[in-house]
Amino acid sequence: MPGFTEGEGAEEFIEALKGAVVPRDRKAKGRDLLPPVLLLADGERAAAHAHQAMRGLRRMLYPDGAKRVPYAVLGPDEIRDAAGRRPLTLDLGRELCVDVPRRTGRLRLTDFFLTRDIVELALDPRAPEPDGRALRDHCYAQRIARGPLLRALWTLGGDSAEGGTTGPGWVAELRRLLMRPLCQLLPRWWWGRRRTRLLLRSTRRGWYADWRRINHGRTADDFFEIAARLLRTERGRDREAAVGRWEELLLHALLADLRRAARPGRISPWRRRRRTRCVFLLELPEDAAGAAAGERFLERYGEAARDTRCAAVVVVAVSPAGGAGVSRADGAASSPAGGAAAGESGGLGRAAARLRGASGMPSRAPRPLRAALPAPVPESESEGLDLDPVSPRTFRLGPAAELTLTGVVVAALLSAPGVWLLDRVTDEPDRGCLGGASSEVVAGRPELSTDSPRKQYEDARRLIREENARVDREVGDGDGTARTVVHIGSDVAADPEGQRYNAAVPELRGIALAQRALNDEARNDSQKVWLRVDSRNAGGDFGHAPSIARQVAEDARKKGSGIIGVVGFSKSLMQTQEAVRILGGARIPVVGTTATADLMQVNGYYRRVAPTDSREAAIEADFARRGNIMDDGTGSCSPARAAVVVKDPRDLYSDEIGTLFAGRFGARPFTLEYTPGGRSGGIAEGPGQDGVARKDSIGELADAVCERVIANPRTVVYWASRALQFSAFLDDFGDNTACEGRKLTVLGGNDLTTAALAGEYADRPWLRLYHTVHVLPAGHPRLSDIAKKFNADYARDFGSHDLWRDDGRAALAYDAMQLLAEAANRAFRSTDNVERSNVQIGLDNGIRKQGASGYLDVGRGRSVPRDKPLVILHHTDRGSEPVLYCGAFTQNPAGRATHWGPQGKFSCPRDS
Structure with a gap:
C-alpha cells in the first residue's frame, strides 16, 4: 500500500499506533495522555498520498465491514465546509456513536x-x-x-x-x-x-x-x-x-x-469489553483555510484533553505538507513549507517513540506531534507495508450471556452464607483524592515582605524592649511583681529568600504578643506577675546555644536576677539538646516552642508545647498507609504502598523522625541518608544497613528517589530533612532525572510549612505535597476563641497576609509564654514568692489552659500537652488546605478531632 511504505520508521510507527489504540495495560487509557499526531505528505501528489495513508488507517480500524475500534473520520470536504462556520467536534461526536464495536454497548x-x-x-x-x-x-x-x-x-x-x-x-x-x-x-x-x-x-x-x-x-x-x-x-x-x-x-x-x-x-x-481507545482521524484539505481549521482543532484538543484528564483518545491527522504549520515532534515551531517535512528523516520513528513513551498526565497541553510520511512507492515496484487490522481481545461469552450467568451466581450468593462475601466483592473502594476538592478554609498564599529579614527581626525585638520599658514603669510606680523570662532563639536569615526557612522572626513575634497580653492581665489583676523578656541570640542554627545556656545559668544564680525560666529552642539539634541539658542541671524550667524531637527530653525541667516526633510520625504513617494520596494519573488516588525516607543522620530531628516514620509505616521503607556538605564532618563511611543508602550530593539523592518511584509508582517520599535541601532536591528531580514529567507525592514535616505557604513549590505541577503544621488556618471553624483573638492580634500588628500567620510558629511561642506565666501566677497566688523552684512545682503539678495552638493539658508527669493538635495540609495552587487534623483544639469535646478521612472513617491516635 503506497500510503505507508517499508522502512523509514513506518512499520515501527504502525506498531506503536496499534499499541496506543489497544494498550496492554488497561489503565493506560485512563492515565497516559497521548499527543495528537500530524502526518505530513509531501511531493507533487501530496493530496493523493495523504488520502492513501488515511485509507490505510481506516482499513486498520474497519477491516471487515464492522468497527473493531470506536472511531470517527473527517474528510477534507467536511473540514473545508466547516472551517469558520461550525465546530468539527459536532461531526466527530455524532459519527463516534454510529456502528460501535460489537459487544461494547452504546x-x-x-x-x-x-x-x-x-x-x-x-x-x-x-x-x-x-x-x-x-x-x-x-x-x-x-x-x-x-x-x-x-x-x-x-x-x-x-x-x-x-x-x-x-x-x-x-x-x-x-x-x-x-x-x-x-x-x-x-x-x-x-x-x-x-x-x-x-x-x-x-x-x-x-x-x-x-x-x-x-x-x-x-x-x-x-x-x-x-x-x-x-x-x-x-x-x-x-x-x-x-x-x-x-x-x-x-x-x-x-x-x-x-x-x-x-x-x-x-x-x-x-464496559469490560471496551479495551481500546477511541480514534479520531482527520484528513486535512490542501487549501490554507481548511488546513488551518484542522490545525486549530489539534491545538484545542490537546488543551481539552489536559483539562479533562482524558487519555482515552488517539488523534491522527494526515495533511499535505504545504498546508501544515504546526509544531514539530520536538516541540519547536516549524515552517509551513513542504520542504521542512520532506527533509525530516525518520519522523515516523520519532513519533513512534513518543507514542510508546507517553506516561502519565502532563502538566501542559500536549502539542501536535509532527512527522513526515515516507515518499510513496508505486505499487508496481513495491508491495508496500501490509497494515494488519487492529485486533482487540475478544470474549467467548457475549455480554448478555455473561450478565445472565452473573445473575445466577449472585442469586446463589444471596443465600445466608453468601451475603458477607457478596458485600466484599461488590464494595466499591473510595478513590477520591485527599485534597484538591475540599471546602475547608485554606491557608492562603501570603505575601513576602519587602522589609529585610534583619529589619523584621529587629522590629520584633523592639516590641519586646518597649514592653520591658512598660514593665519598669508600671512596677516602679505601683506594687506589682515583675519577673524575667529568658528567650533563646536563633539568628535571623541572612537573605530575603531565607524568610521561608527561618523561624526567628515569628517566634519573637509570638513572644512579644504573649508578653503584652500577659502584662495587660497583670495590670488588671494584682495576683498576676508582670513579665520582662530577655531575648538572647544563639546564632545561626543555634551554634552558640550551649554557651548561651551556661551564661543564663550563671546569671540566674545571681541574687535578684528575677529569672524564672526559659522559652525558645525552635529546632531539635544536638546543640539545643545540650543547652537544655545545661539549663536542667541549673534547675531552670524550660518550655520549648517548635522543637519536637523526643530526644530533647533530657531532664524533668524541660517541657514543650509542640507535639513530639513520635506522635507526629504515628499520625503521618497512618495517613500515608490509609489516605488516598497517590494520584494514578486519572484523577483517582489510593494509599501509598511503599515509602522512601530521606533524612540527615547528623540532624537530631531529621534522624529521629525519619526512623520513627519508617518503623510506623511498615512495608520496610527504603532510607536515603544525605548530609549537606557530603559525608565529611564526623560520620565515618561504613558498610551500611540493609535498606539504607548514603548519598554524597543532591543529584545522587534525586536519582535514587527516581529509581524507587519508577520501580513502584505508589511510592511516597517522606522528607525528614530540612526545607532548604528539599528545594534543591526538587530542582534536580524535575529536570535532571529519568522521572521528568512523573507525579511525585511527598509527605513532609513542619520544617517545610513556611516555604510551602510562601509558594516556594507552586511552580511544580508534578509535585503532590502534604506537609504538617501545628495550627489550623485562620478562620477555621474549629478554632477556639483564644486562637481567634490571637490571629486577630497578629493580623492587626503584622498584616493578614503575613508570611508566618498560618505556619504555627508564632502561636507555639505564644503558648510557651502562657504556660510558663501560668505556673508563675500560681506560685505567686499560693506562696507570694515567685522563684524558679516554685514555678517548677507549678509545672509539675499540671496545668490546663486554652492556648492559641490548642488545648494545653500538661498533667502530672507530662512534658507535652495531651492530644496536642497536628494538622496535615495539602499544597494547592490556591493555598494549603487541611486534609487531616487530629487532637484537642479546645477543652470542649466538640473541639476535639478524633477522626479523619472521608466521613471520618479513620481514628486519630490518642495519647495515654
Whole structure:
C-alpha cells in the first residue's frame, strides 16, 4: 500500500499506533495522555498520498465491514465546509456513536449531546436568544427525542409536545391536574437540577465549572442560566471566534464523556469489553483555510484533553505538507513549507517513540506531534507495508450471556452464607483524592515582605524592649511583681529568600504578643506577675546555644536576677539538646516552642508545647498507609504502598523522625541518608544497613528517589530533612532525572510549612505535597476563641497576609509564654514568692489552659500537652488546605478531632 511504505520508521510507527489504540495495560487509557499526531505528505501528489495513508488507517480500524475500534473520520470536504462556520467536534461526536464495536454497548455521551443541543441553537441565526429556563426546556425536548422512555413518560402527561391535554371531559382534566406535573414538569425539573449539580457542583464531573473557572459548589446559579449568558455573549462576537469557543466547549464535553466511558468496568460486561481507545482521524484539505481549521482543532484538543484528564483518545491527522504549520515532534515551531517535512528523516520513528513513551498526565497541553510520511512507492515496484487490522481481545461469552450467568451466581450468593462475601466483592473502594476538592478554609498564599529579614527581626525585638520599658514603669510606680523570662532563639536569615526557612522572626513575634497580653492581665489583676523578656541570640542554627545556656545559668544564680525560666529552642539539634541539658542541671524550667524531637527530653525541667516526633510520625504513617494520596494519573488516588525516607543522620530531628516514620509505616521503607556538605564532618563511611543508602550530593539523592518511584509508582517520599535541601532536591528531580514529567507525592514535616505557604513549590505541577503544621488556618471553624483573638492580634500588628500567620510558629511561642506565666501566677497566688523552684512545682503539678495552638493539658508527669493538635495540609495552587487534623483544639469535646478521612472513617491516635 503506497500510503505507508517499508522502512523509514513506518512499520515501527504502525506498531506503536496499534499499541496506543489497544494498550496492554488497561489503565493506560485512563492515565497516559497521548499527543495528537500530524502526518505530513509531501511531493507533487501530496493530496493523493495523504488520502492513501488515511485509507490505510481506516482499513486498520474497519477491516471487515464492522468497527473493531470506536472511531470517527473527517474528510477534507467536511473540514473545508466547516472551517469558520461550525465546530468539527459536532461531526466527530455524532459519527463516534454510529456502528460501535460489537459487544461494547452504546456510548453514553450525555454531556456532549447536551452541549451539542446548546451549540446548534447558538449557531442557528433564526433561533431567538433564550433565557435559562427556555434553554433548559429546549434541551430537555431534544433529550426526549433521543430517549424512548422519556418520550413515553412525556406522552402520558399530554399528547402535544407543549404538554397540552386532549380527551373528553374529566379525562383531560385529570391529565392536566395530575399526569402533566407528574410525568412532564417534575422529570424536567429534576433533569435540569441534576445537570446543574453534576456540571457545576461535582468535583469529579464538574468539567464545565472548571472550564468557566467557577468554584465548585460556590455558585447559586443554574447551569442553564450560565449557558444562556454564554450563548448571548458569543452571539455578539465574530463568527469565527464564536465557533472556536463552541469547539472548546464541545471538546471538553466529549472528552469528559469518553473519559468516564473508558474507565474499566467492575460489573458491566459491556464496559469490560471496551479495551481500546477511541480514534479520531482527520484528513486535512490542501487549501490554507481548511488546513488551518484542522490545525486549530489539534491545538484545542490537546488543551481539552489536559483539562479533562482524558487519555482515552488517539488523534491522527494526515495533511499535505504545504498546508501544515504546526509544531514539530520536538516541540519547536516549524515552517509551513513542504520542504521542512520532506527533509525530516525518520519522523515516523520519532513519533513512534513518543507514542510508546507517553506516561502519565502532563502538566501542559500536549502539542501536535509532527512527522513526515515516507515518499510513496508505486505499487508496481513495491508491495508496500501490509497494515494488519487492529485486533482487540475478544470474549467467548457475549455480554448478555455473561450478565445472565452473573445473575445466577449472585442469586446463589444471596443465600445466608453468601451475603458477607457478596458485600466484599461488590464494595466499591473510595478513590477520591485527599485534597484538591475540599471546602475547608485554606491557608492562603501570603505575601513576602519587602522589609529585610534583619529589619523584621529587629522590629520584633523592639516590641519586646518597649514592653520591658512598660514593665519598669508600671512596677516602679505601683506594687506589682515583675519577673524575667529568658528567650533563646536563633539568628535571623541572612537573605530575603531565607524568610521561608527561618523561624526567628515569628517566634519573637509570638513572644512579644504573649508578653503584652500577659502584662495587660497583670495590670488588671494584682495576683498576676508582670513579665520582662530577655531575648538572647544563639546564632545561626543555634551554634552558640550551649554557651548561651551556661551564661543564663550563671546569671540566674545571681541574687535578684528575677529569672524564672526559659522559652525558645525552635529546632531539635544536638546543640539545643545540650543547652537544655545545661539549663536542667541549673534547675531552670524550660518550655520549648517548635522543637519536637523526643530526644530533647533530657531532664524533668524541660517541657514543650509542640507535639513530639513520635506522635507526629504515628499520625503521618497512618495517613500515608490509609489516605488516598497517590494520584494514578486519572484523577483517582489510593494509599501509598511503599515509602522512601530521606533524612540527615547528623540532624537530631531529621534522624529521629525519619526512623520513627519508617518503623510506623511498615512495608520496610527504603532510607536515603544525605548530609549537606557530603559525608565529611564526623560520620565515618561504613558498610551500611540493609535498606539504607548514603548519598554524597543532591543529584545522587534525586536519582535514587527516581529509581524507587519508577520501580513502584505508589511510592511516597517522606522528607525528614530540612526545607532548604528539599528545594534543591526538587530542582534536580524535575529536570535532571529519568522521572521528568512523573507525579511525585511527598509527605513532609513542619520544617517545610513556611516555604510551602510562601509558594516556594507552586511552580511544580508534578509535585503532590502534604506537609504538617501545628495550627489550623485562620478562620477555621474549629478554632477556639483564644486562637481567634490571637490571629486577630497578629493580623492587626503584622498584616493578614503575613508570611508566618498560618505556619504555627508564632502561636507555639505564644503558648510557651502562657504556660510558663501560668505556673508563675500560681506560685505567686499560693506562696507570694515567685522563684524558679516554685514555678517548677507549678509545672509539675499540671496545668490546663486554652492556648492559641490548642488545648494545653500538661498533667502530672507530662512534658507535652495531651492530644496536642497536628494538622496535615495539602499544597494547592490556591493555598494549603487541611486534609487531616487530629487532637484537642479546645477543652470542649466538640473541639476535639478524633477522626479523619472521608466521613471520618479513620481514628486519630490518642495519647495515654
